[in-house]
Amino acid sequence: MAQLSADRVDADRPSALLLMNARAFGDLFDPDRLSRLHGLVALGDPVRLDDLRGPDAVARLASTEILVTGWGSPVLGPDVLAAAPGLRAVIHTGGSVKQHVSPAFWDRGILVTSAADANAIPVAEFTLATILLEGKRVASYVEGYRRHREVGGVWRDAIPSAVNFGGTVGIIGLSRVGRRVAELLRPFGLEVLVADPHARHADASAVGARLVELDSMLAASDIVSIHAPELPDTRHLLDARRIALLRPHAVLINTARGSLVDTEALIRRCRLGTLRAILDVTDPEPLPADSVLFDTPGIVLSPHIAGAMHAETGRLADSALDEIERLCRGLPPVHRVEGESLGIIA
Template sequence: MTRKIVVQIQQNELSAFLEPDVVEKLKQVGELVLNPYDRPFTPTELMSHLGNASACISTWGSLPITRDMLDSAPKLELVAHMAGSVKHIVAAEAFDRGITVLSGGHAIAESVAESIIALILAVGHRVKLVDESMRSGVSWKSIAMEADELRGKTVGFVALGMVAQEVIRLMRPFHVRFIAYDPYMKREKAAELGVELLPLHDVLKRAQVISLHLPMIPETDHMIGRDELRLIQDGCLLINTSRGSVIDEQALIEELRTNRIFAALDVFEQEPLPLNSELRRLPNVLVRPHIAGVNPSSRKRIGRSLVEDIYRYWHGESVQHGVSKVRLALMT
C-alpha cells in the first residue's frame, strides 16, 4: 500500500520551504497530499486527509493535530513541524502512541544565533544612533566615540539551549568570556562549551552582554524583574530573543529611561508591540518584530533537514531532529 504524507503548508508558501529537489526526495518515501489552497486546511479537511496518512508536515499557521484527529489517524507514524515549538501543533498523546515528532528548531536556532551577534555588534558600535545622527545632520563624532568592541567582553547567558550554544560557537573568535545561569545544565557539558556556571544574580552582575534564552513557562514569568534589572552593570546590553514574558517590560522601560543600560528586543509581552509603547521611542533600545529566526534561508534549511529526517525514518535510520516528551514540556 502506498504511504501517504499530508503536507499542510499552504500552496503559496510551499516553495519557501521545499525546493524542487527536496520535493522529489520526499516523493521517494510516499505519495504527497498537498494543500491546494492559499489558506490552512479546515479541521474537517485535515481530519479527512489524516484518515489514511502515515505522516503529516506542518508549519507556522497550520492546524494542530488534536487528540480527536489522532483518534481518526490510526496509521499516523510521524509528524514533521517545519517551525519551532511543537507544543501547540500536536497533542501530547502523540508521544504516548509512539508517533515520531520532528521540529525545525535546530535550523531556526542558527538564524537566531546569527541575529543575536548582529544585535550585539550593532548596539556596541552604536550603528542606530550614528545613522540617525548622520541623517539629521548633527555631528556624529561624539556618539561614534562611545562605541565599543565585543572583543574581550564577558558574555552571560540565562539558559543554555540550542540558540545559546550556537551563539557561543559563533562568538569564539571574539575571545570573550562566557558565564551562564542554567540549573539544568551539567557542569561537564558547560565545561565542554567553555562556560562557567553561576547563580543568576552573579551572571547579571558580572556580564557586559546578557542574552536571555528562557522558555515561556510559569517559572520564568517576569524572571527578570525590577530587582534583577538593577543588578545589571552600567553600559550592559540586555538581549531578549526568547519570549517577552520573561522580562517585566514596565520595569525594563523604567530602567532604560535612565540611559544606564542598552537593550535589543525581538519579543515583547504583547505582540505585535503596541504603537504607543515607549520601547519604540527610547534611543537606547533596538526593537524588532519577533523575526530573529525566520528568513528565506532558514525556511529552506528547515525544509531540507526535516525531509532528510523523514527519509532517514523510513529507511530505518535514526532521526536527528526528534522531539521527546520531556523536551516538549520545556517548549513554549
C-alpha cells in the same frame, strides 16, 4: 543523505499531508525540495491544508501516515488522533512543537520531530551580529554622525566605551541557540558567562563559557542575551530586581520569548538612559500599534526575524526531509522530540 531508489518509492511510499500556511509552504519547498518530498511520500490533492475542519480534511486524515507541519499549522489535538488511525509521525519544519502538538500524541507513541536545531543557526547568527554591533556601540555612532554631520567632536564623548575586546557577554539558557552563540563567540576577545539551572560546569566549558548564577551574570555582563525556554517558572525571569542588576550602559538582547522579561520594568529602566534593549520578541506579540515600546528611548524592536526566513528556511525543509527519509528506511530519527522533555524545552 541519498534519496530512496525509484523501486522502493513506487512500491510503498507512505501517505502524507502538509499542514502549514501558504507562505510557509512557499518558503520551505522550492521545486527541488518539493520533488524530493514527492519521491519520498504520497501526497494527495491538495498537497497542503491549513484548516482541518470539514469532511474533506477528515477524509484526508483517515489515510494519512505522516503529517508534515509548519508555521500556520492548526493545533493537533486528540480529535486529529481520532481521525487519523494510521498516523505514524509528525515531522515539524519549525522549532517548538509545544504550541501545536497535544501531549496525547506522545501518549499514543506517535513519533514527533522538529527542525529546532536547524532553526537555531539563523537565531544564533542574528544574535552574534547584534552582540558585535552593540558592543561597538555602532547605533550610537551612526545616530551621532547623522545629527552632528562631523566625524570628530564632543558628541562622541557621551557614547559609552566599546566592549568588543575584554568585555563580558552573558547568555541566559544553554539551549540549542545559547550553545551555538557561545561557540560563535569563541574567536572574539570576550568573556562568556552562562546561567542555566539545568546545565553543568562541563557543559558550559565545552562551548568556551563559564557557568555562574543568574544574578552574578547580570551584574558582571556588558551584554546579556536571552535563550531560555518559555515556561511557567521563566515568566518574568528578568523582573524589576534583576533588571536593576544590569550595569550602566548594558545591552539586553531577547530573541527567545517576550514573557521572560517584565516589560514594564524594562521600560522604566530604559527611560533612565542606562540600558539598551534589542527585542526581536515581545509580550504581547504582536504588539498593538499604540504600544509604548515603539517610542521608548533605548528600545530597538525587530519583528521576530531572528529565526529562519526566506532562503534560510531551506535548512528547515532539508532537516524535515531527512527525517522523513529515515522514517521510510526504518532508521532512527535524529531530531526526535521526547515527551518527557516538554517541561523544560522551548
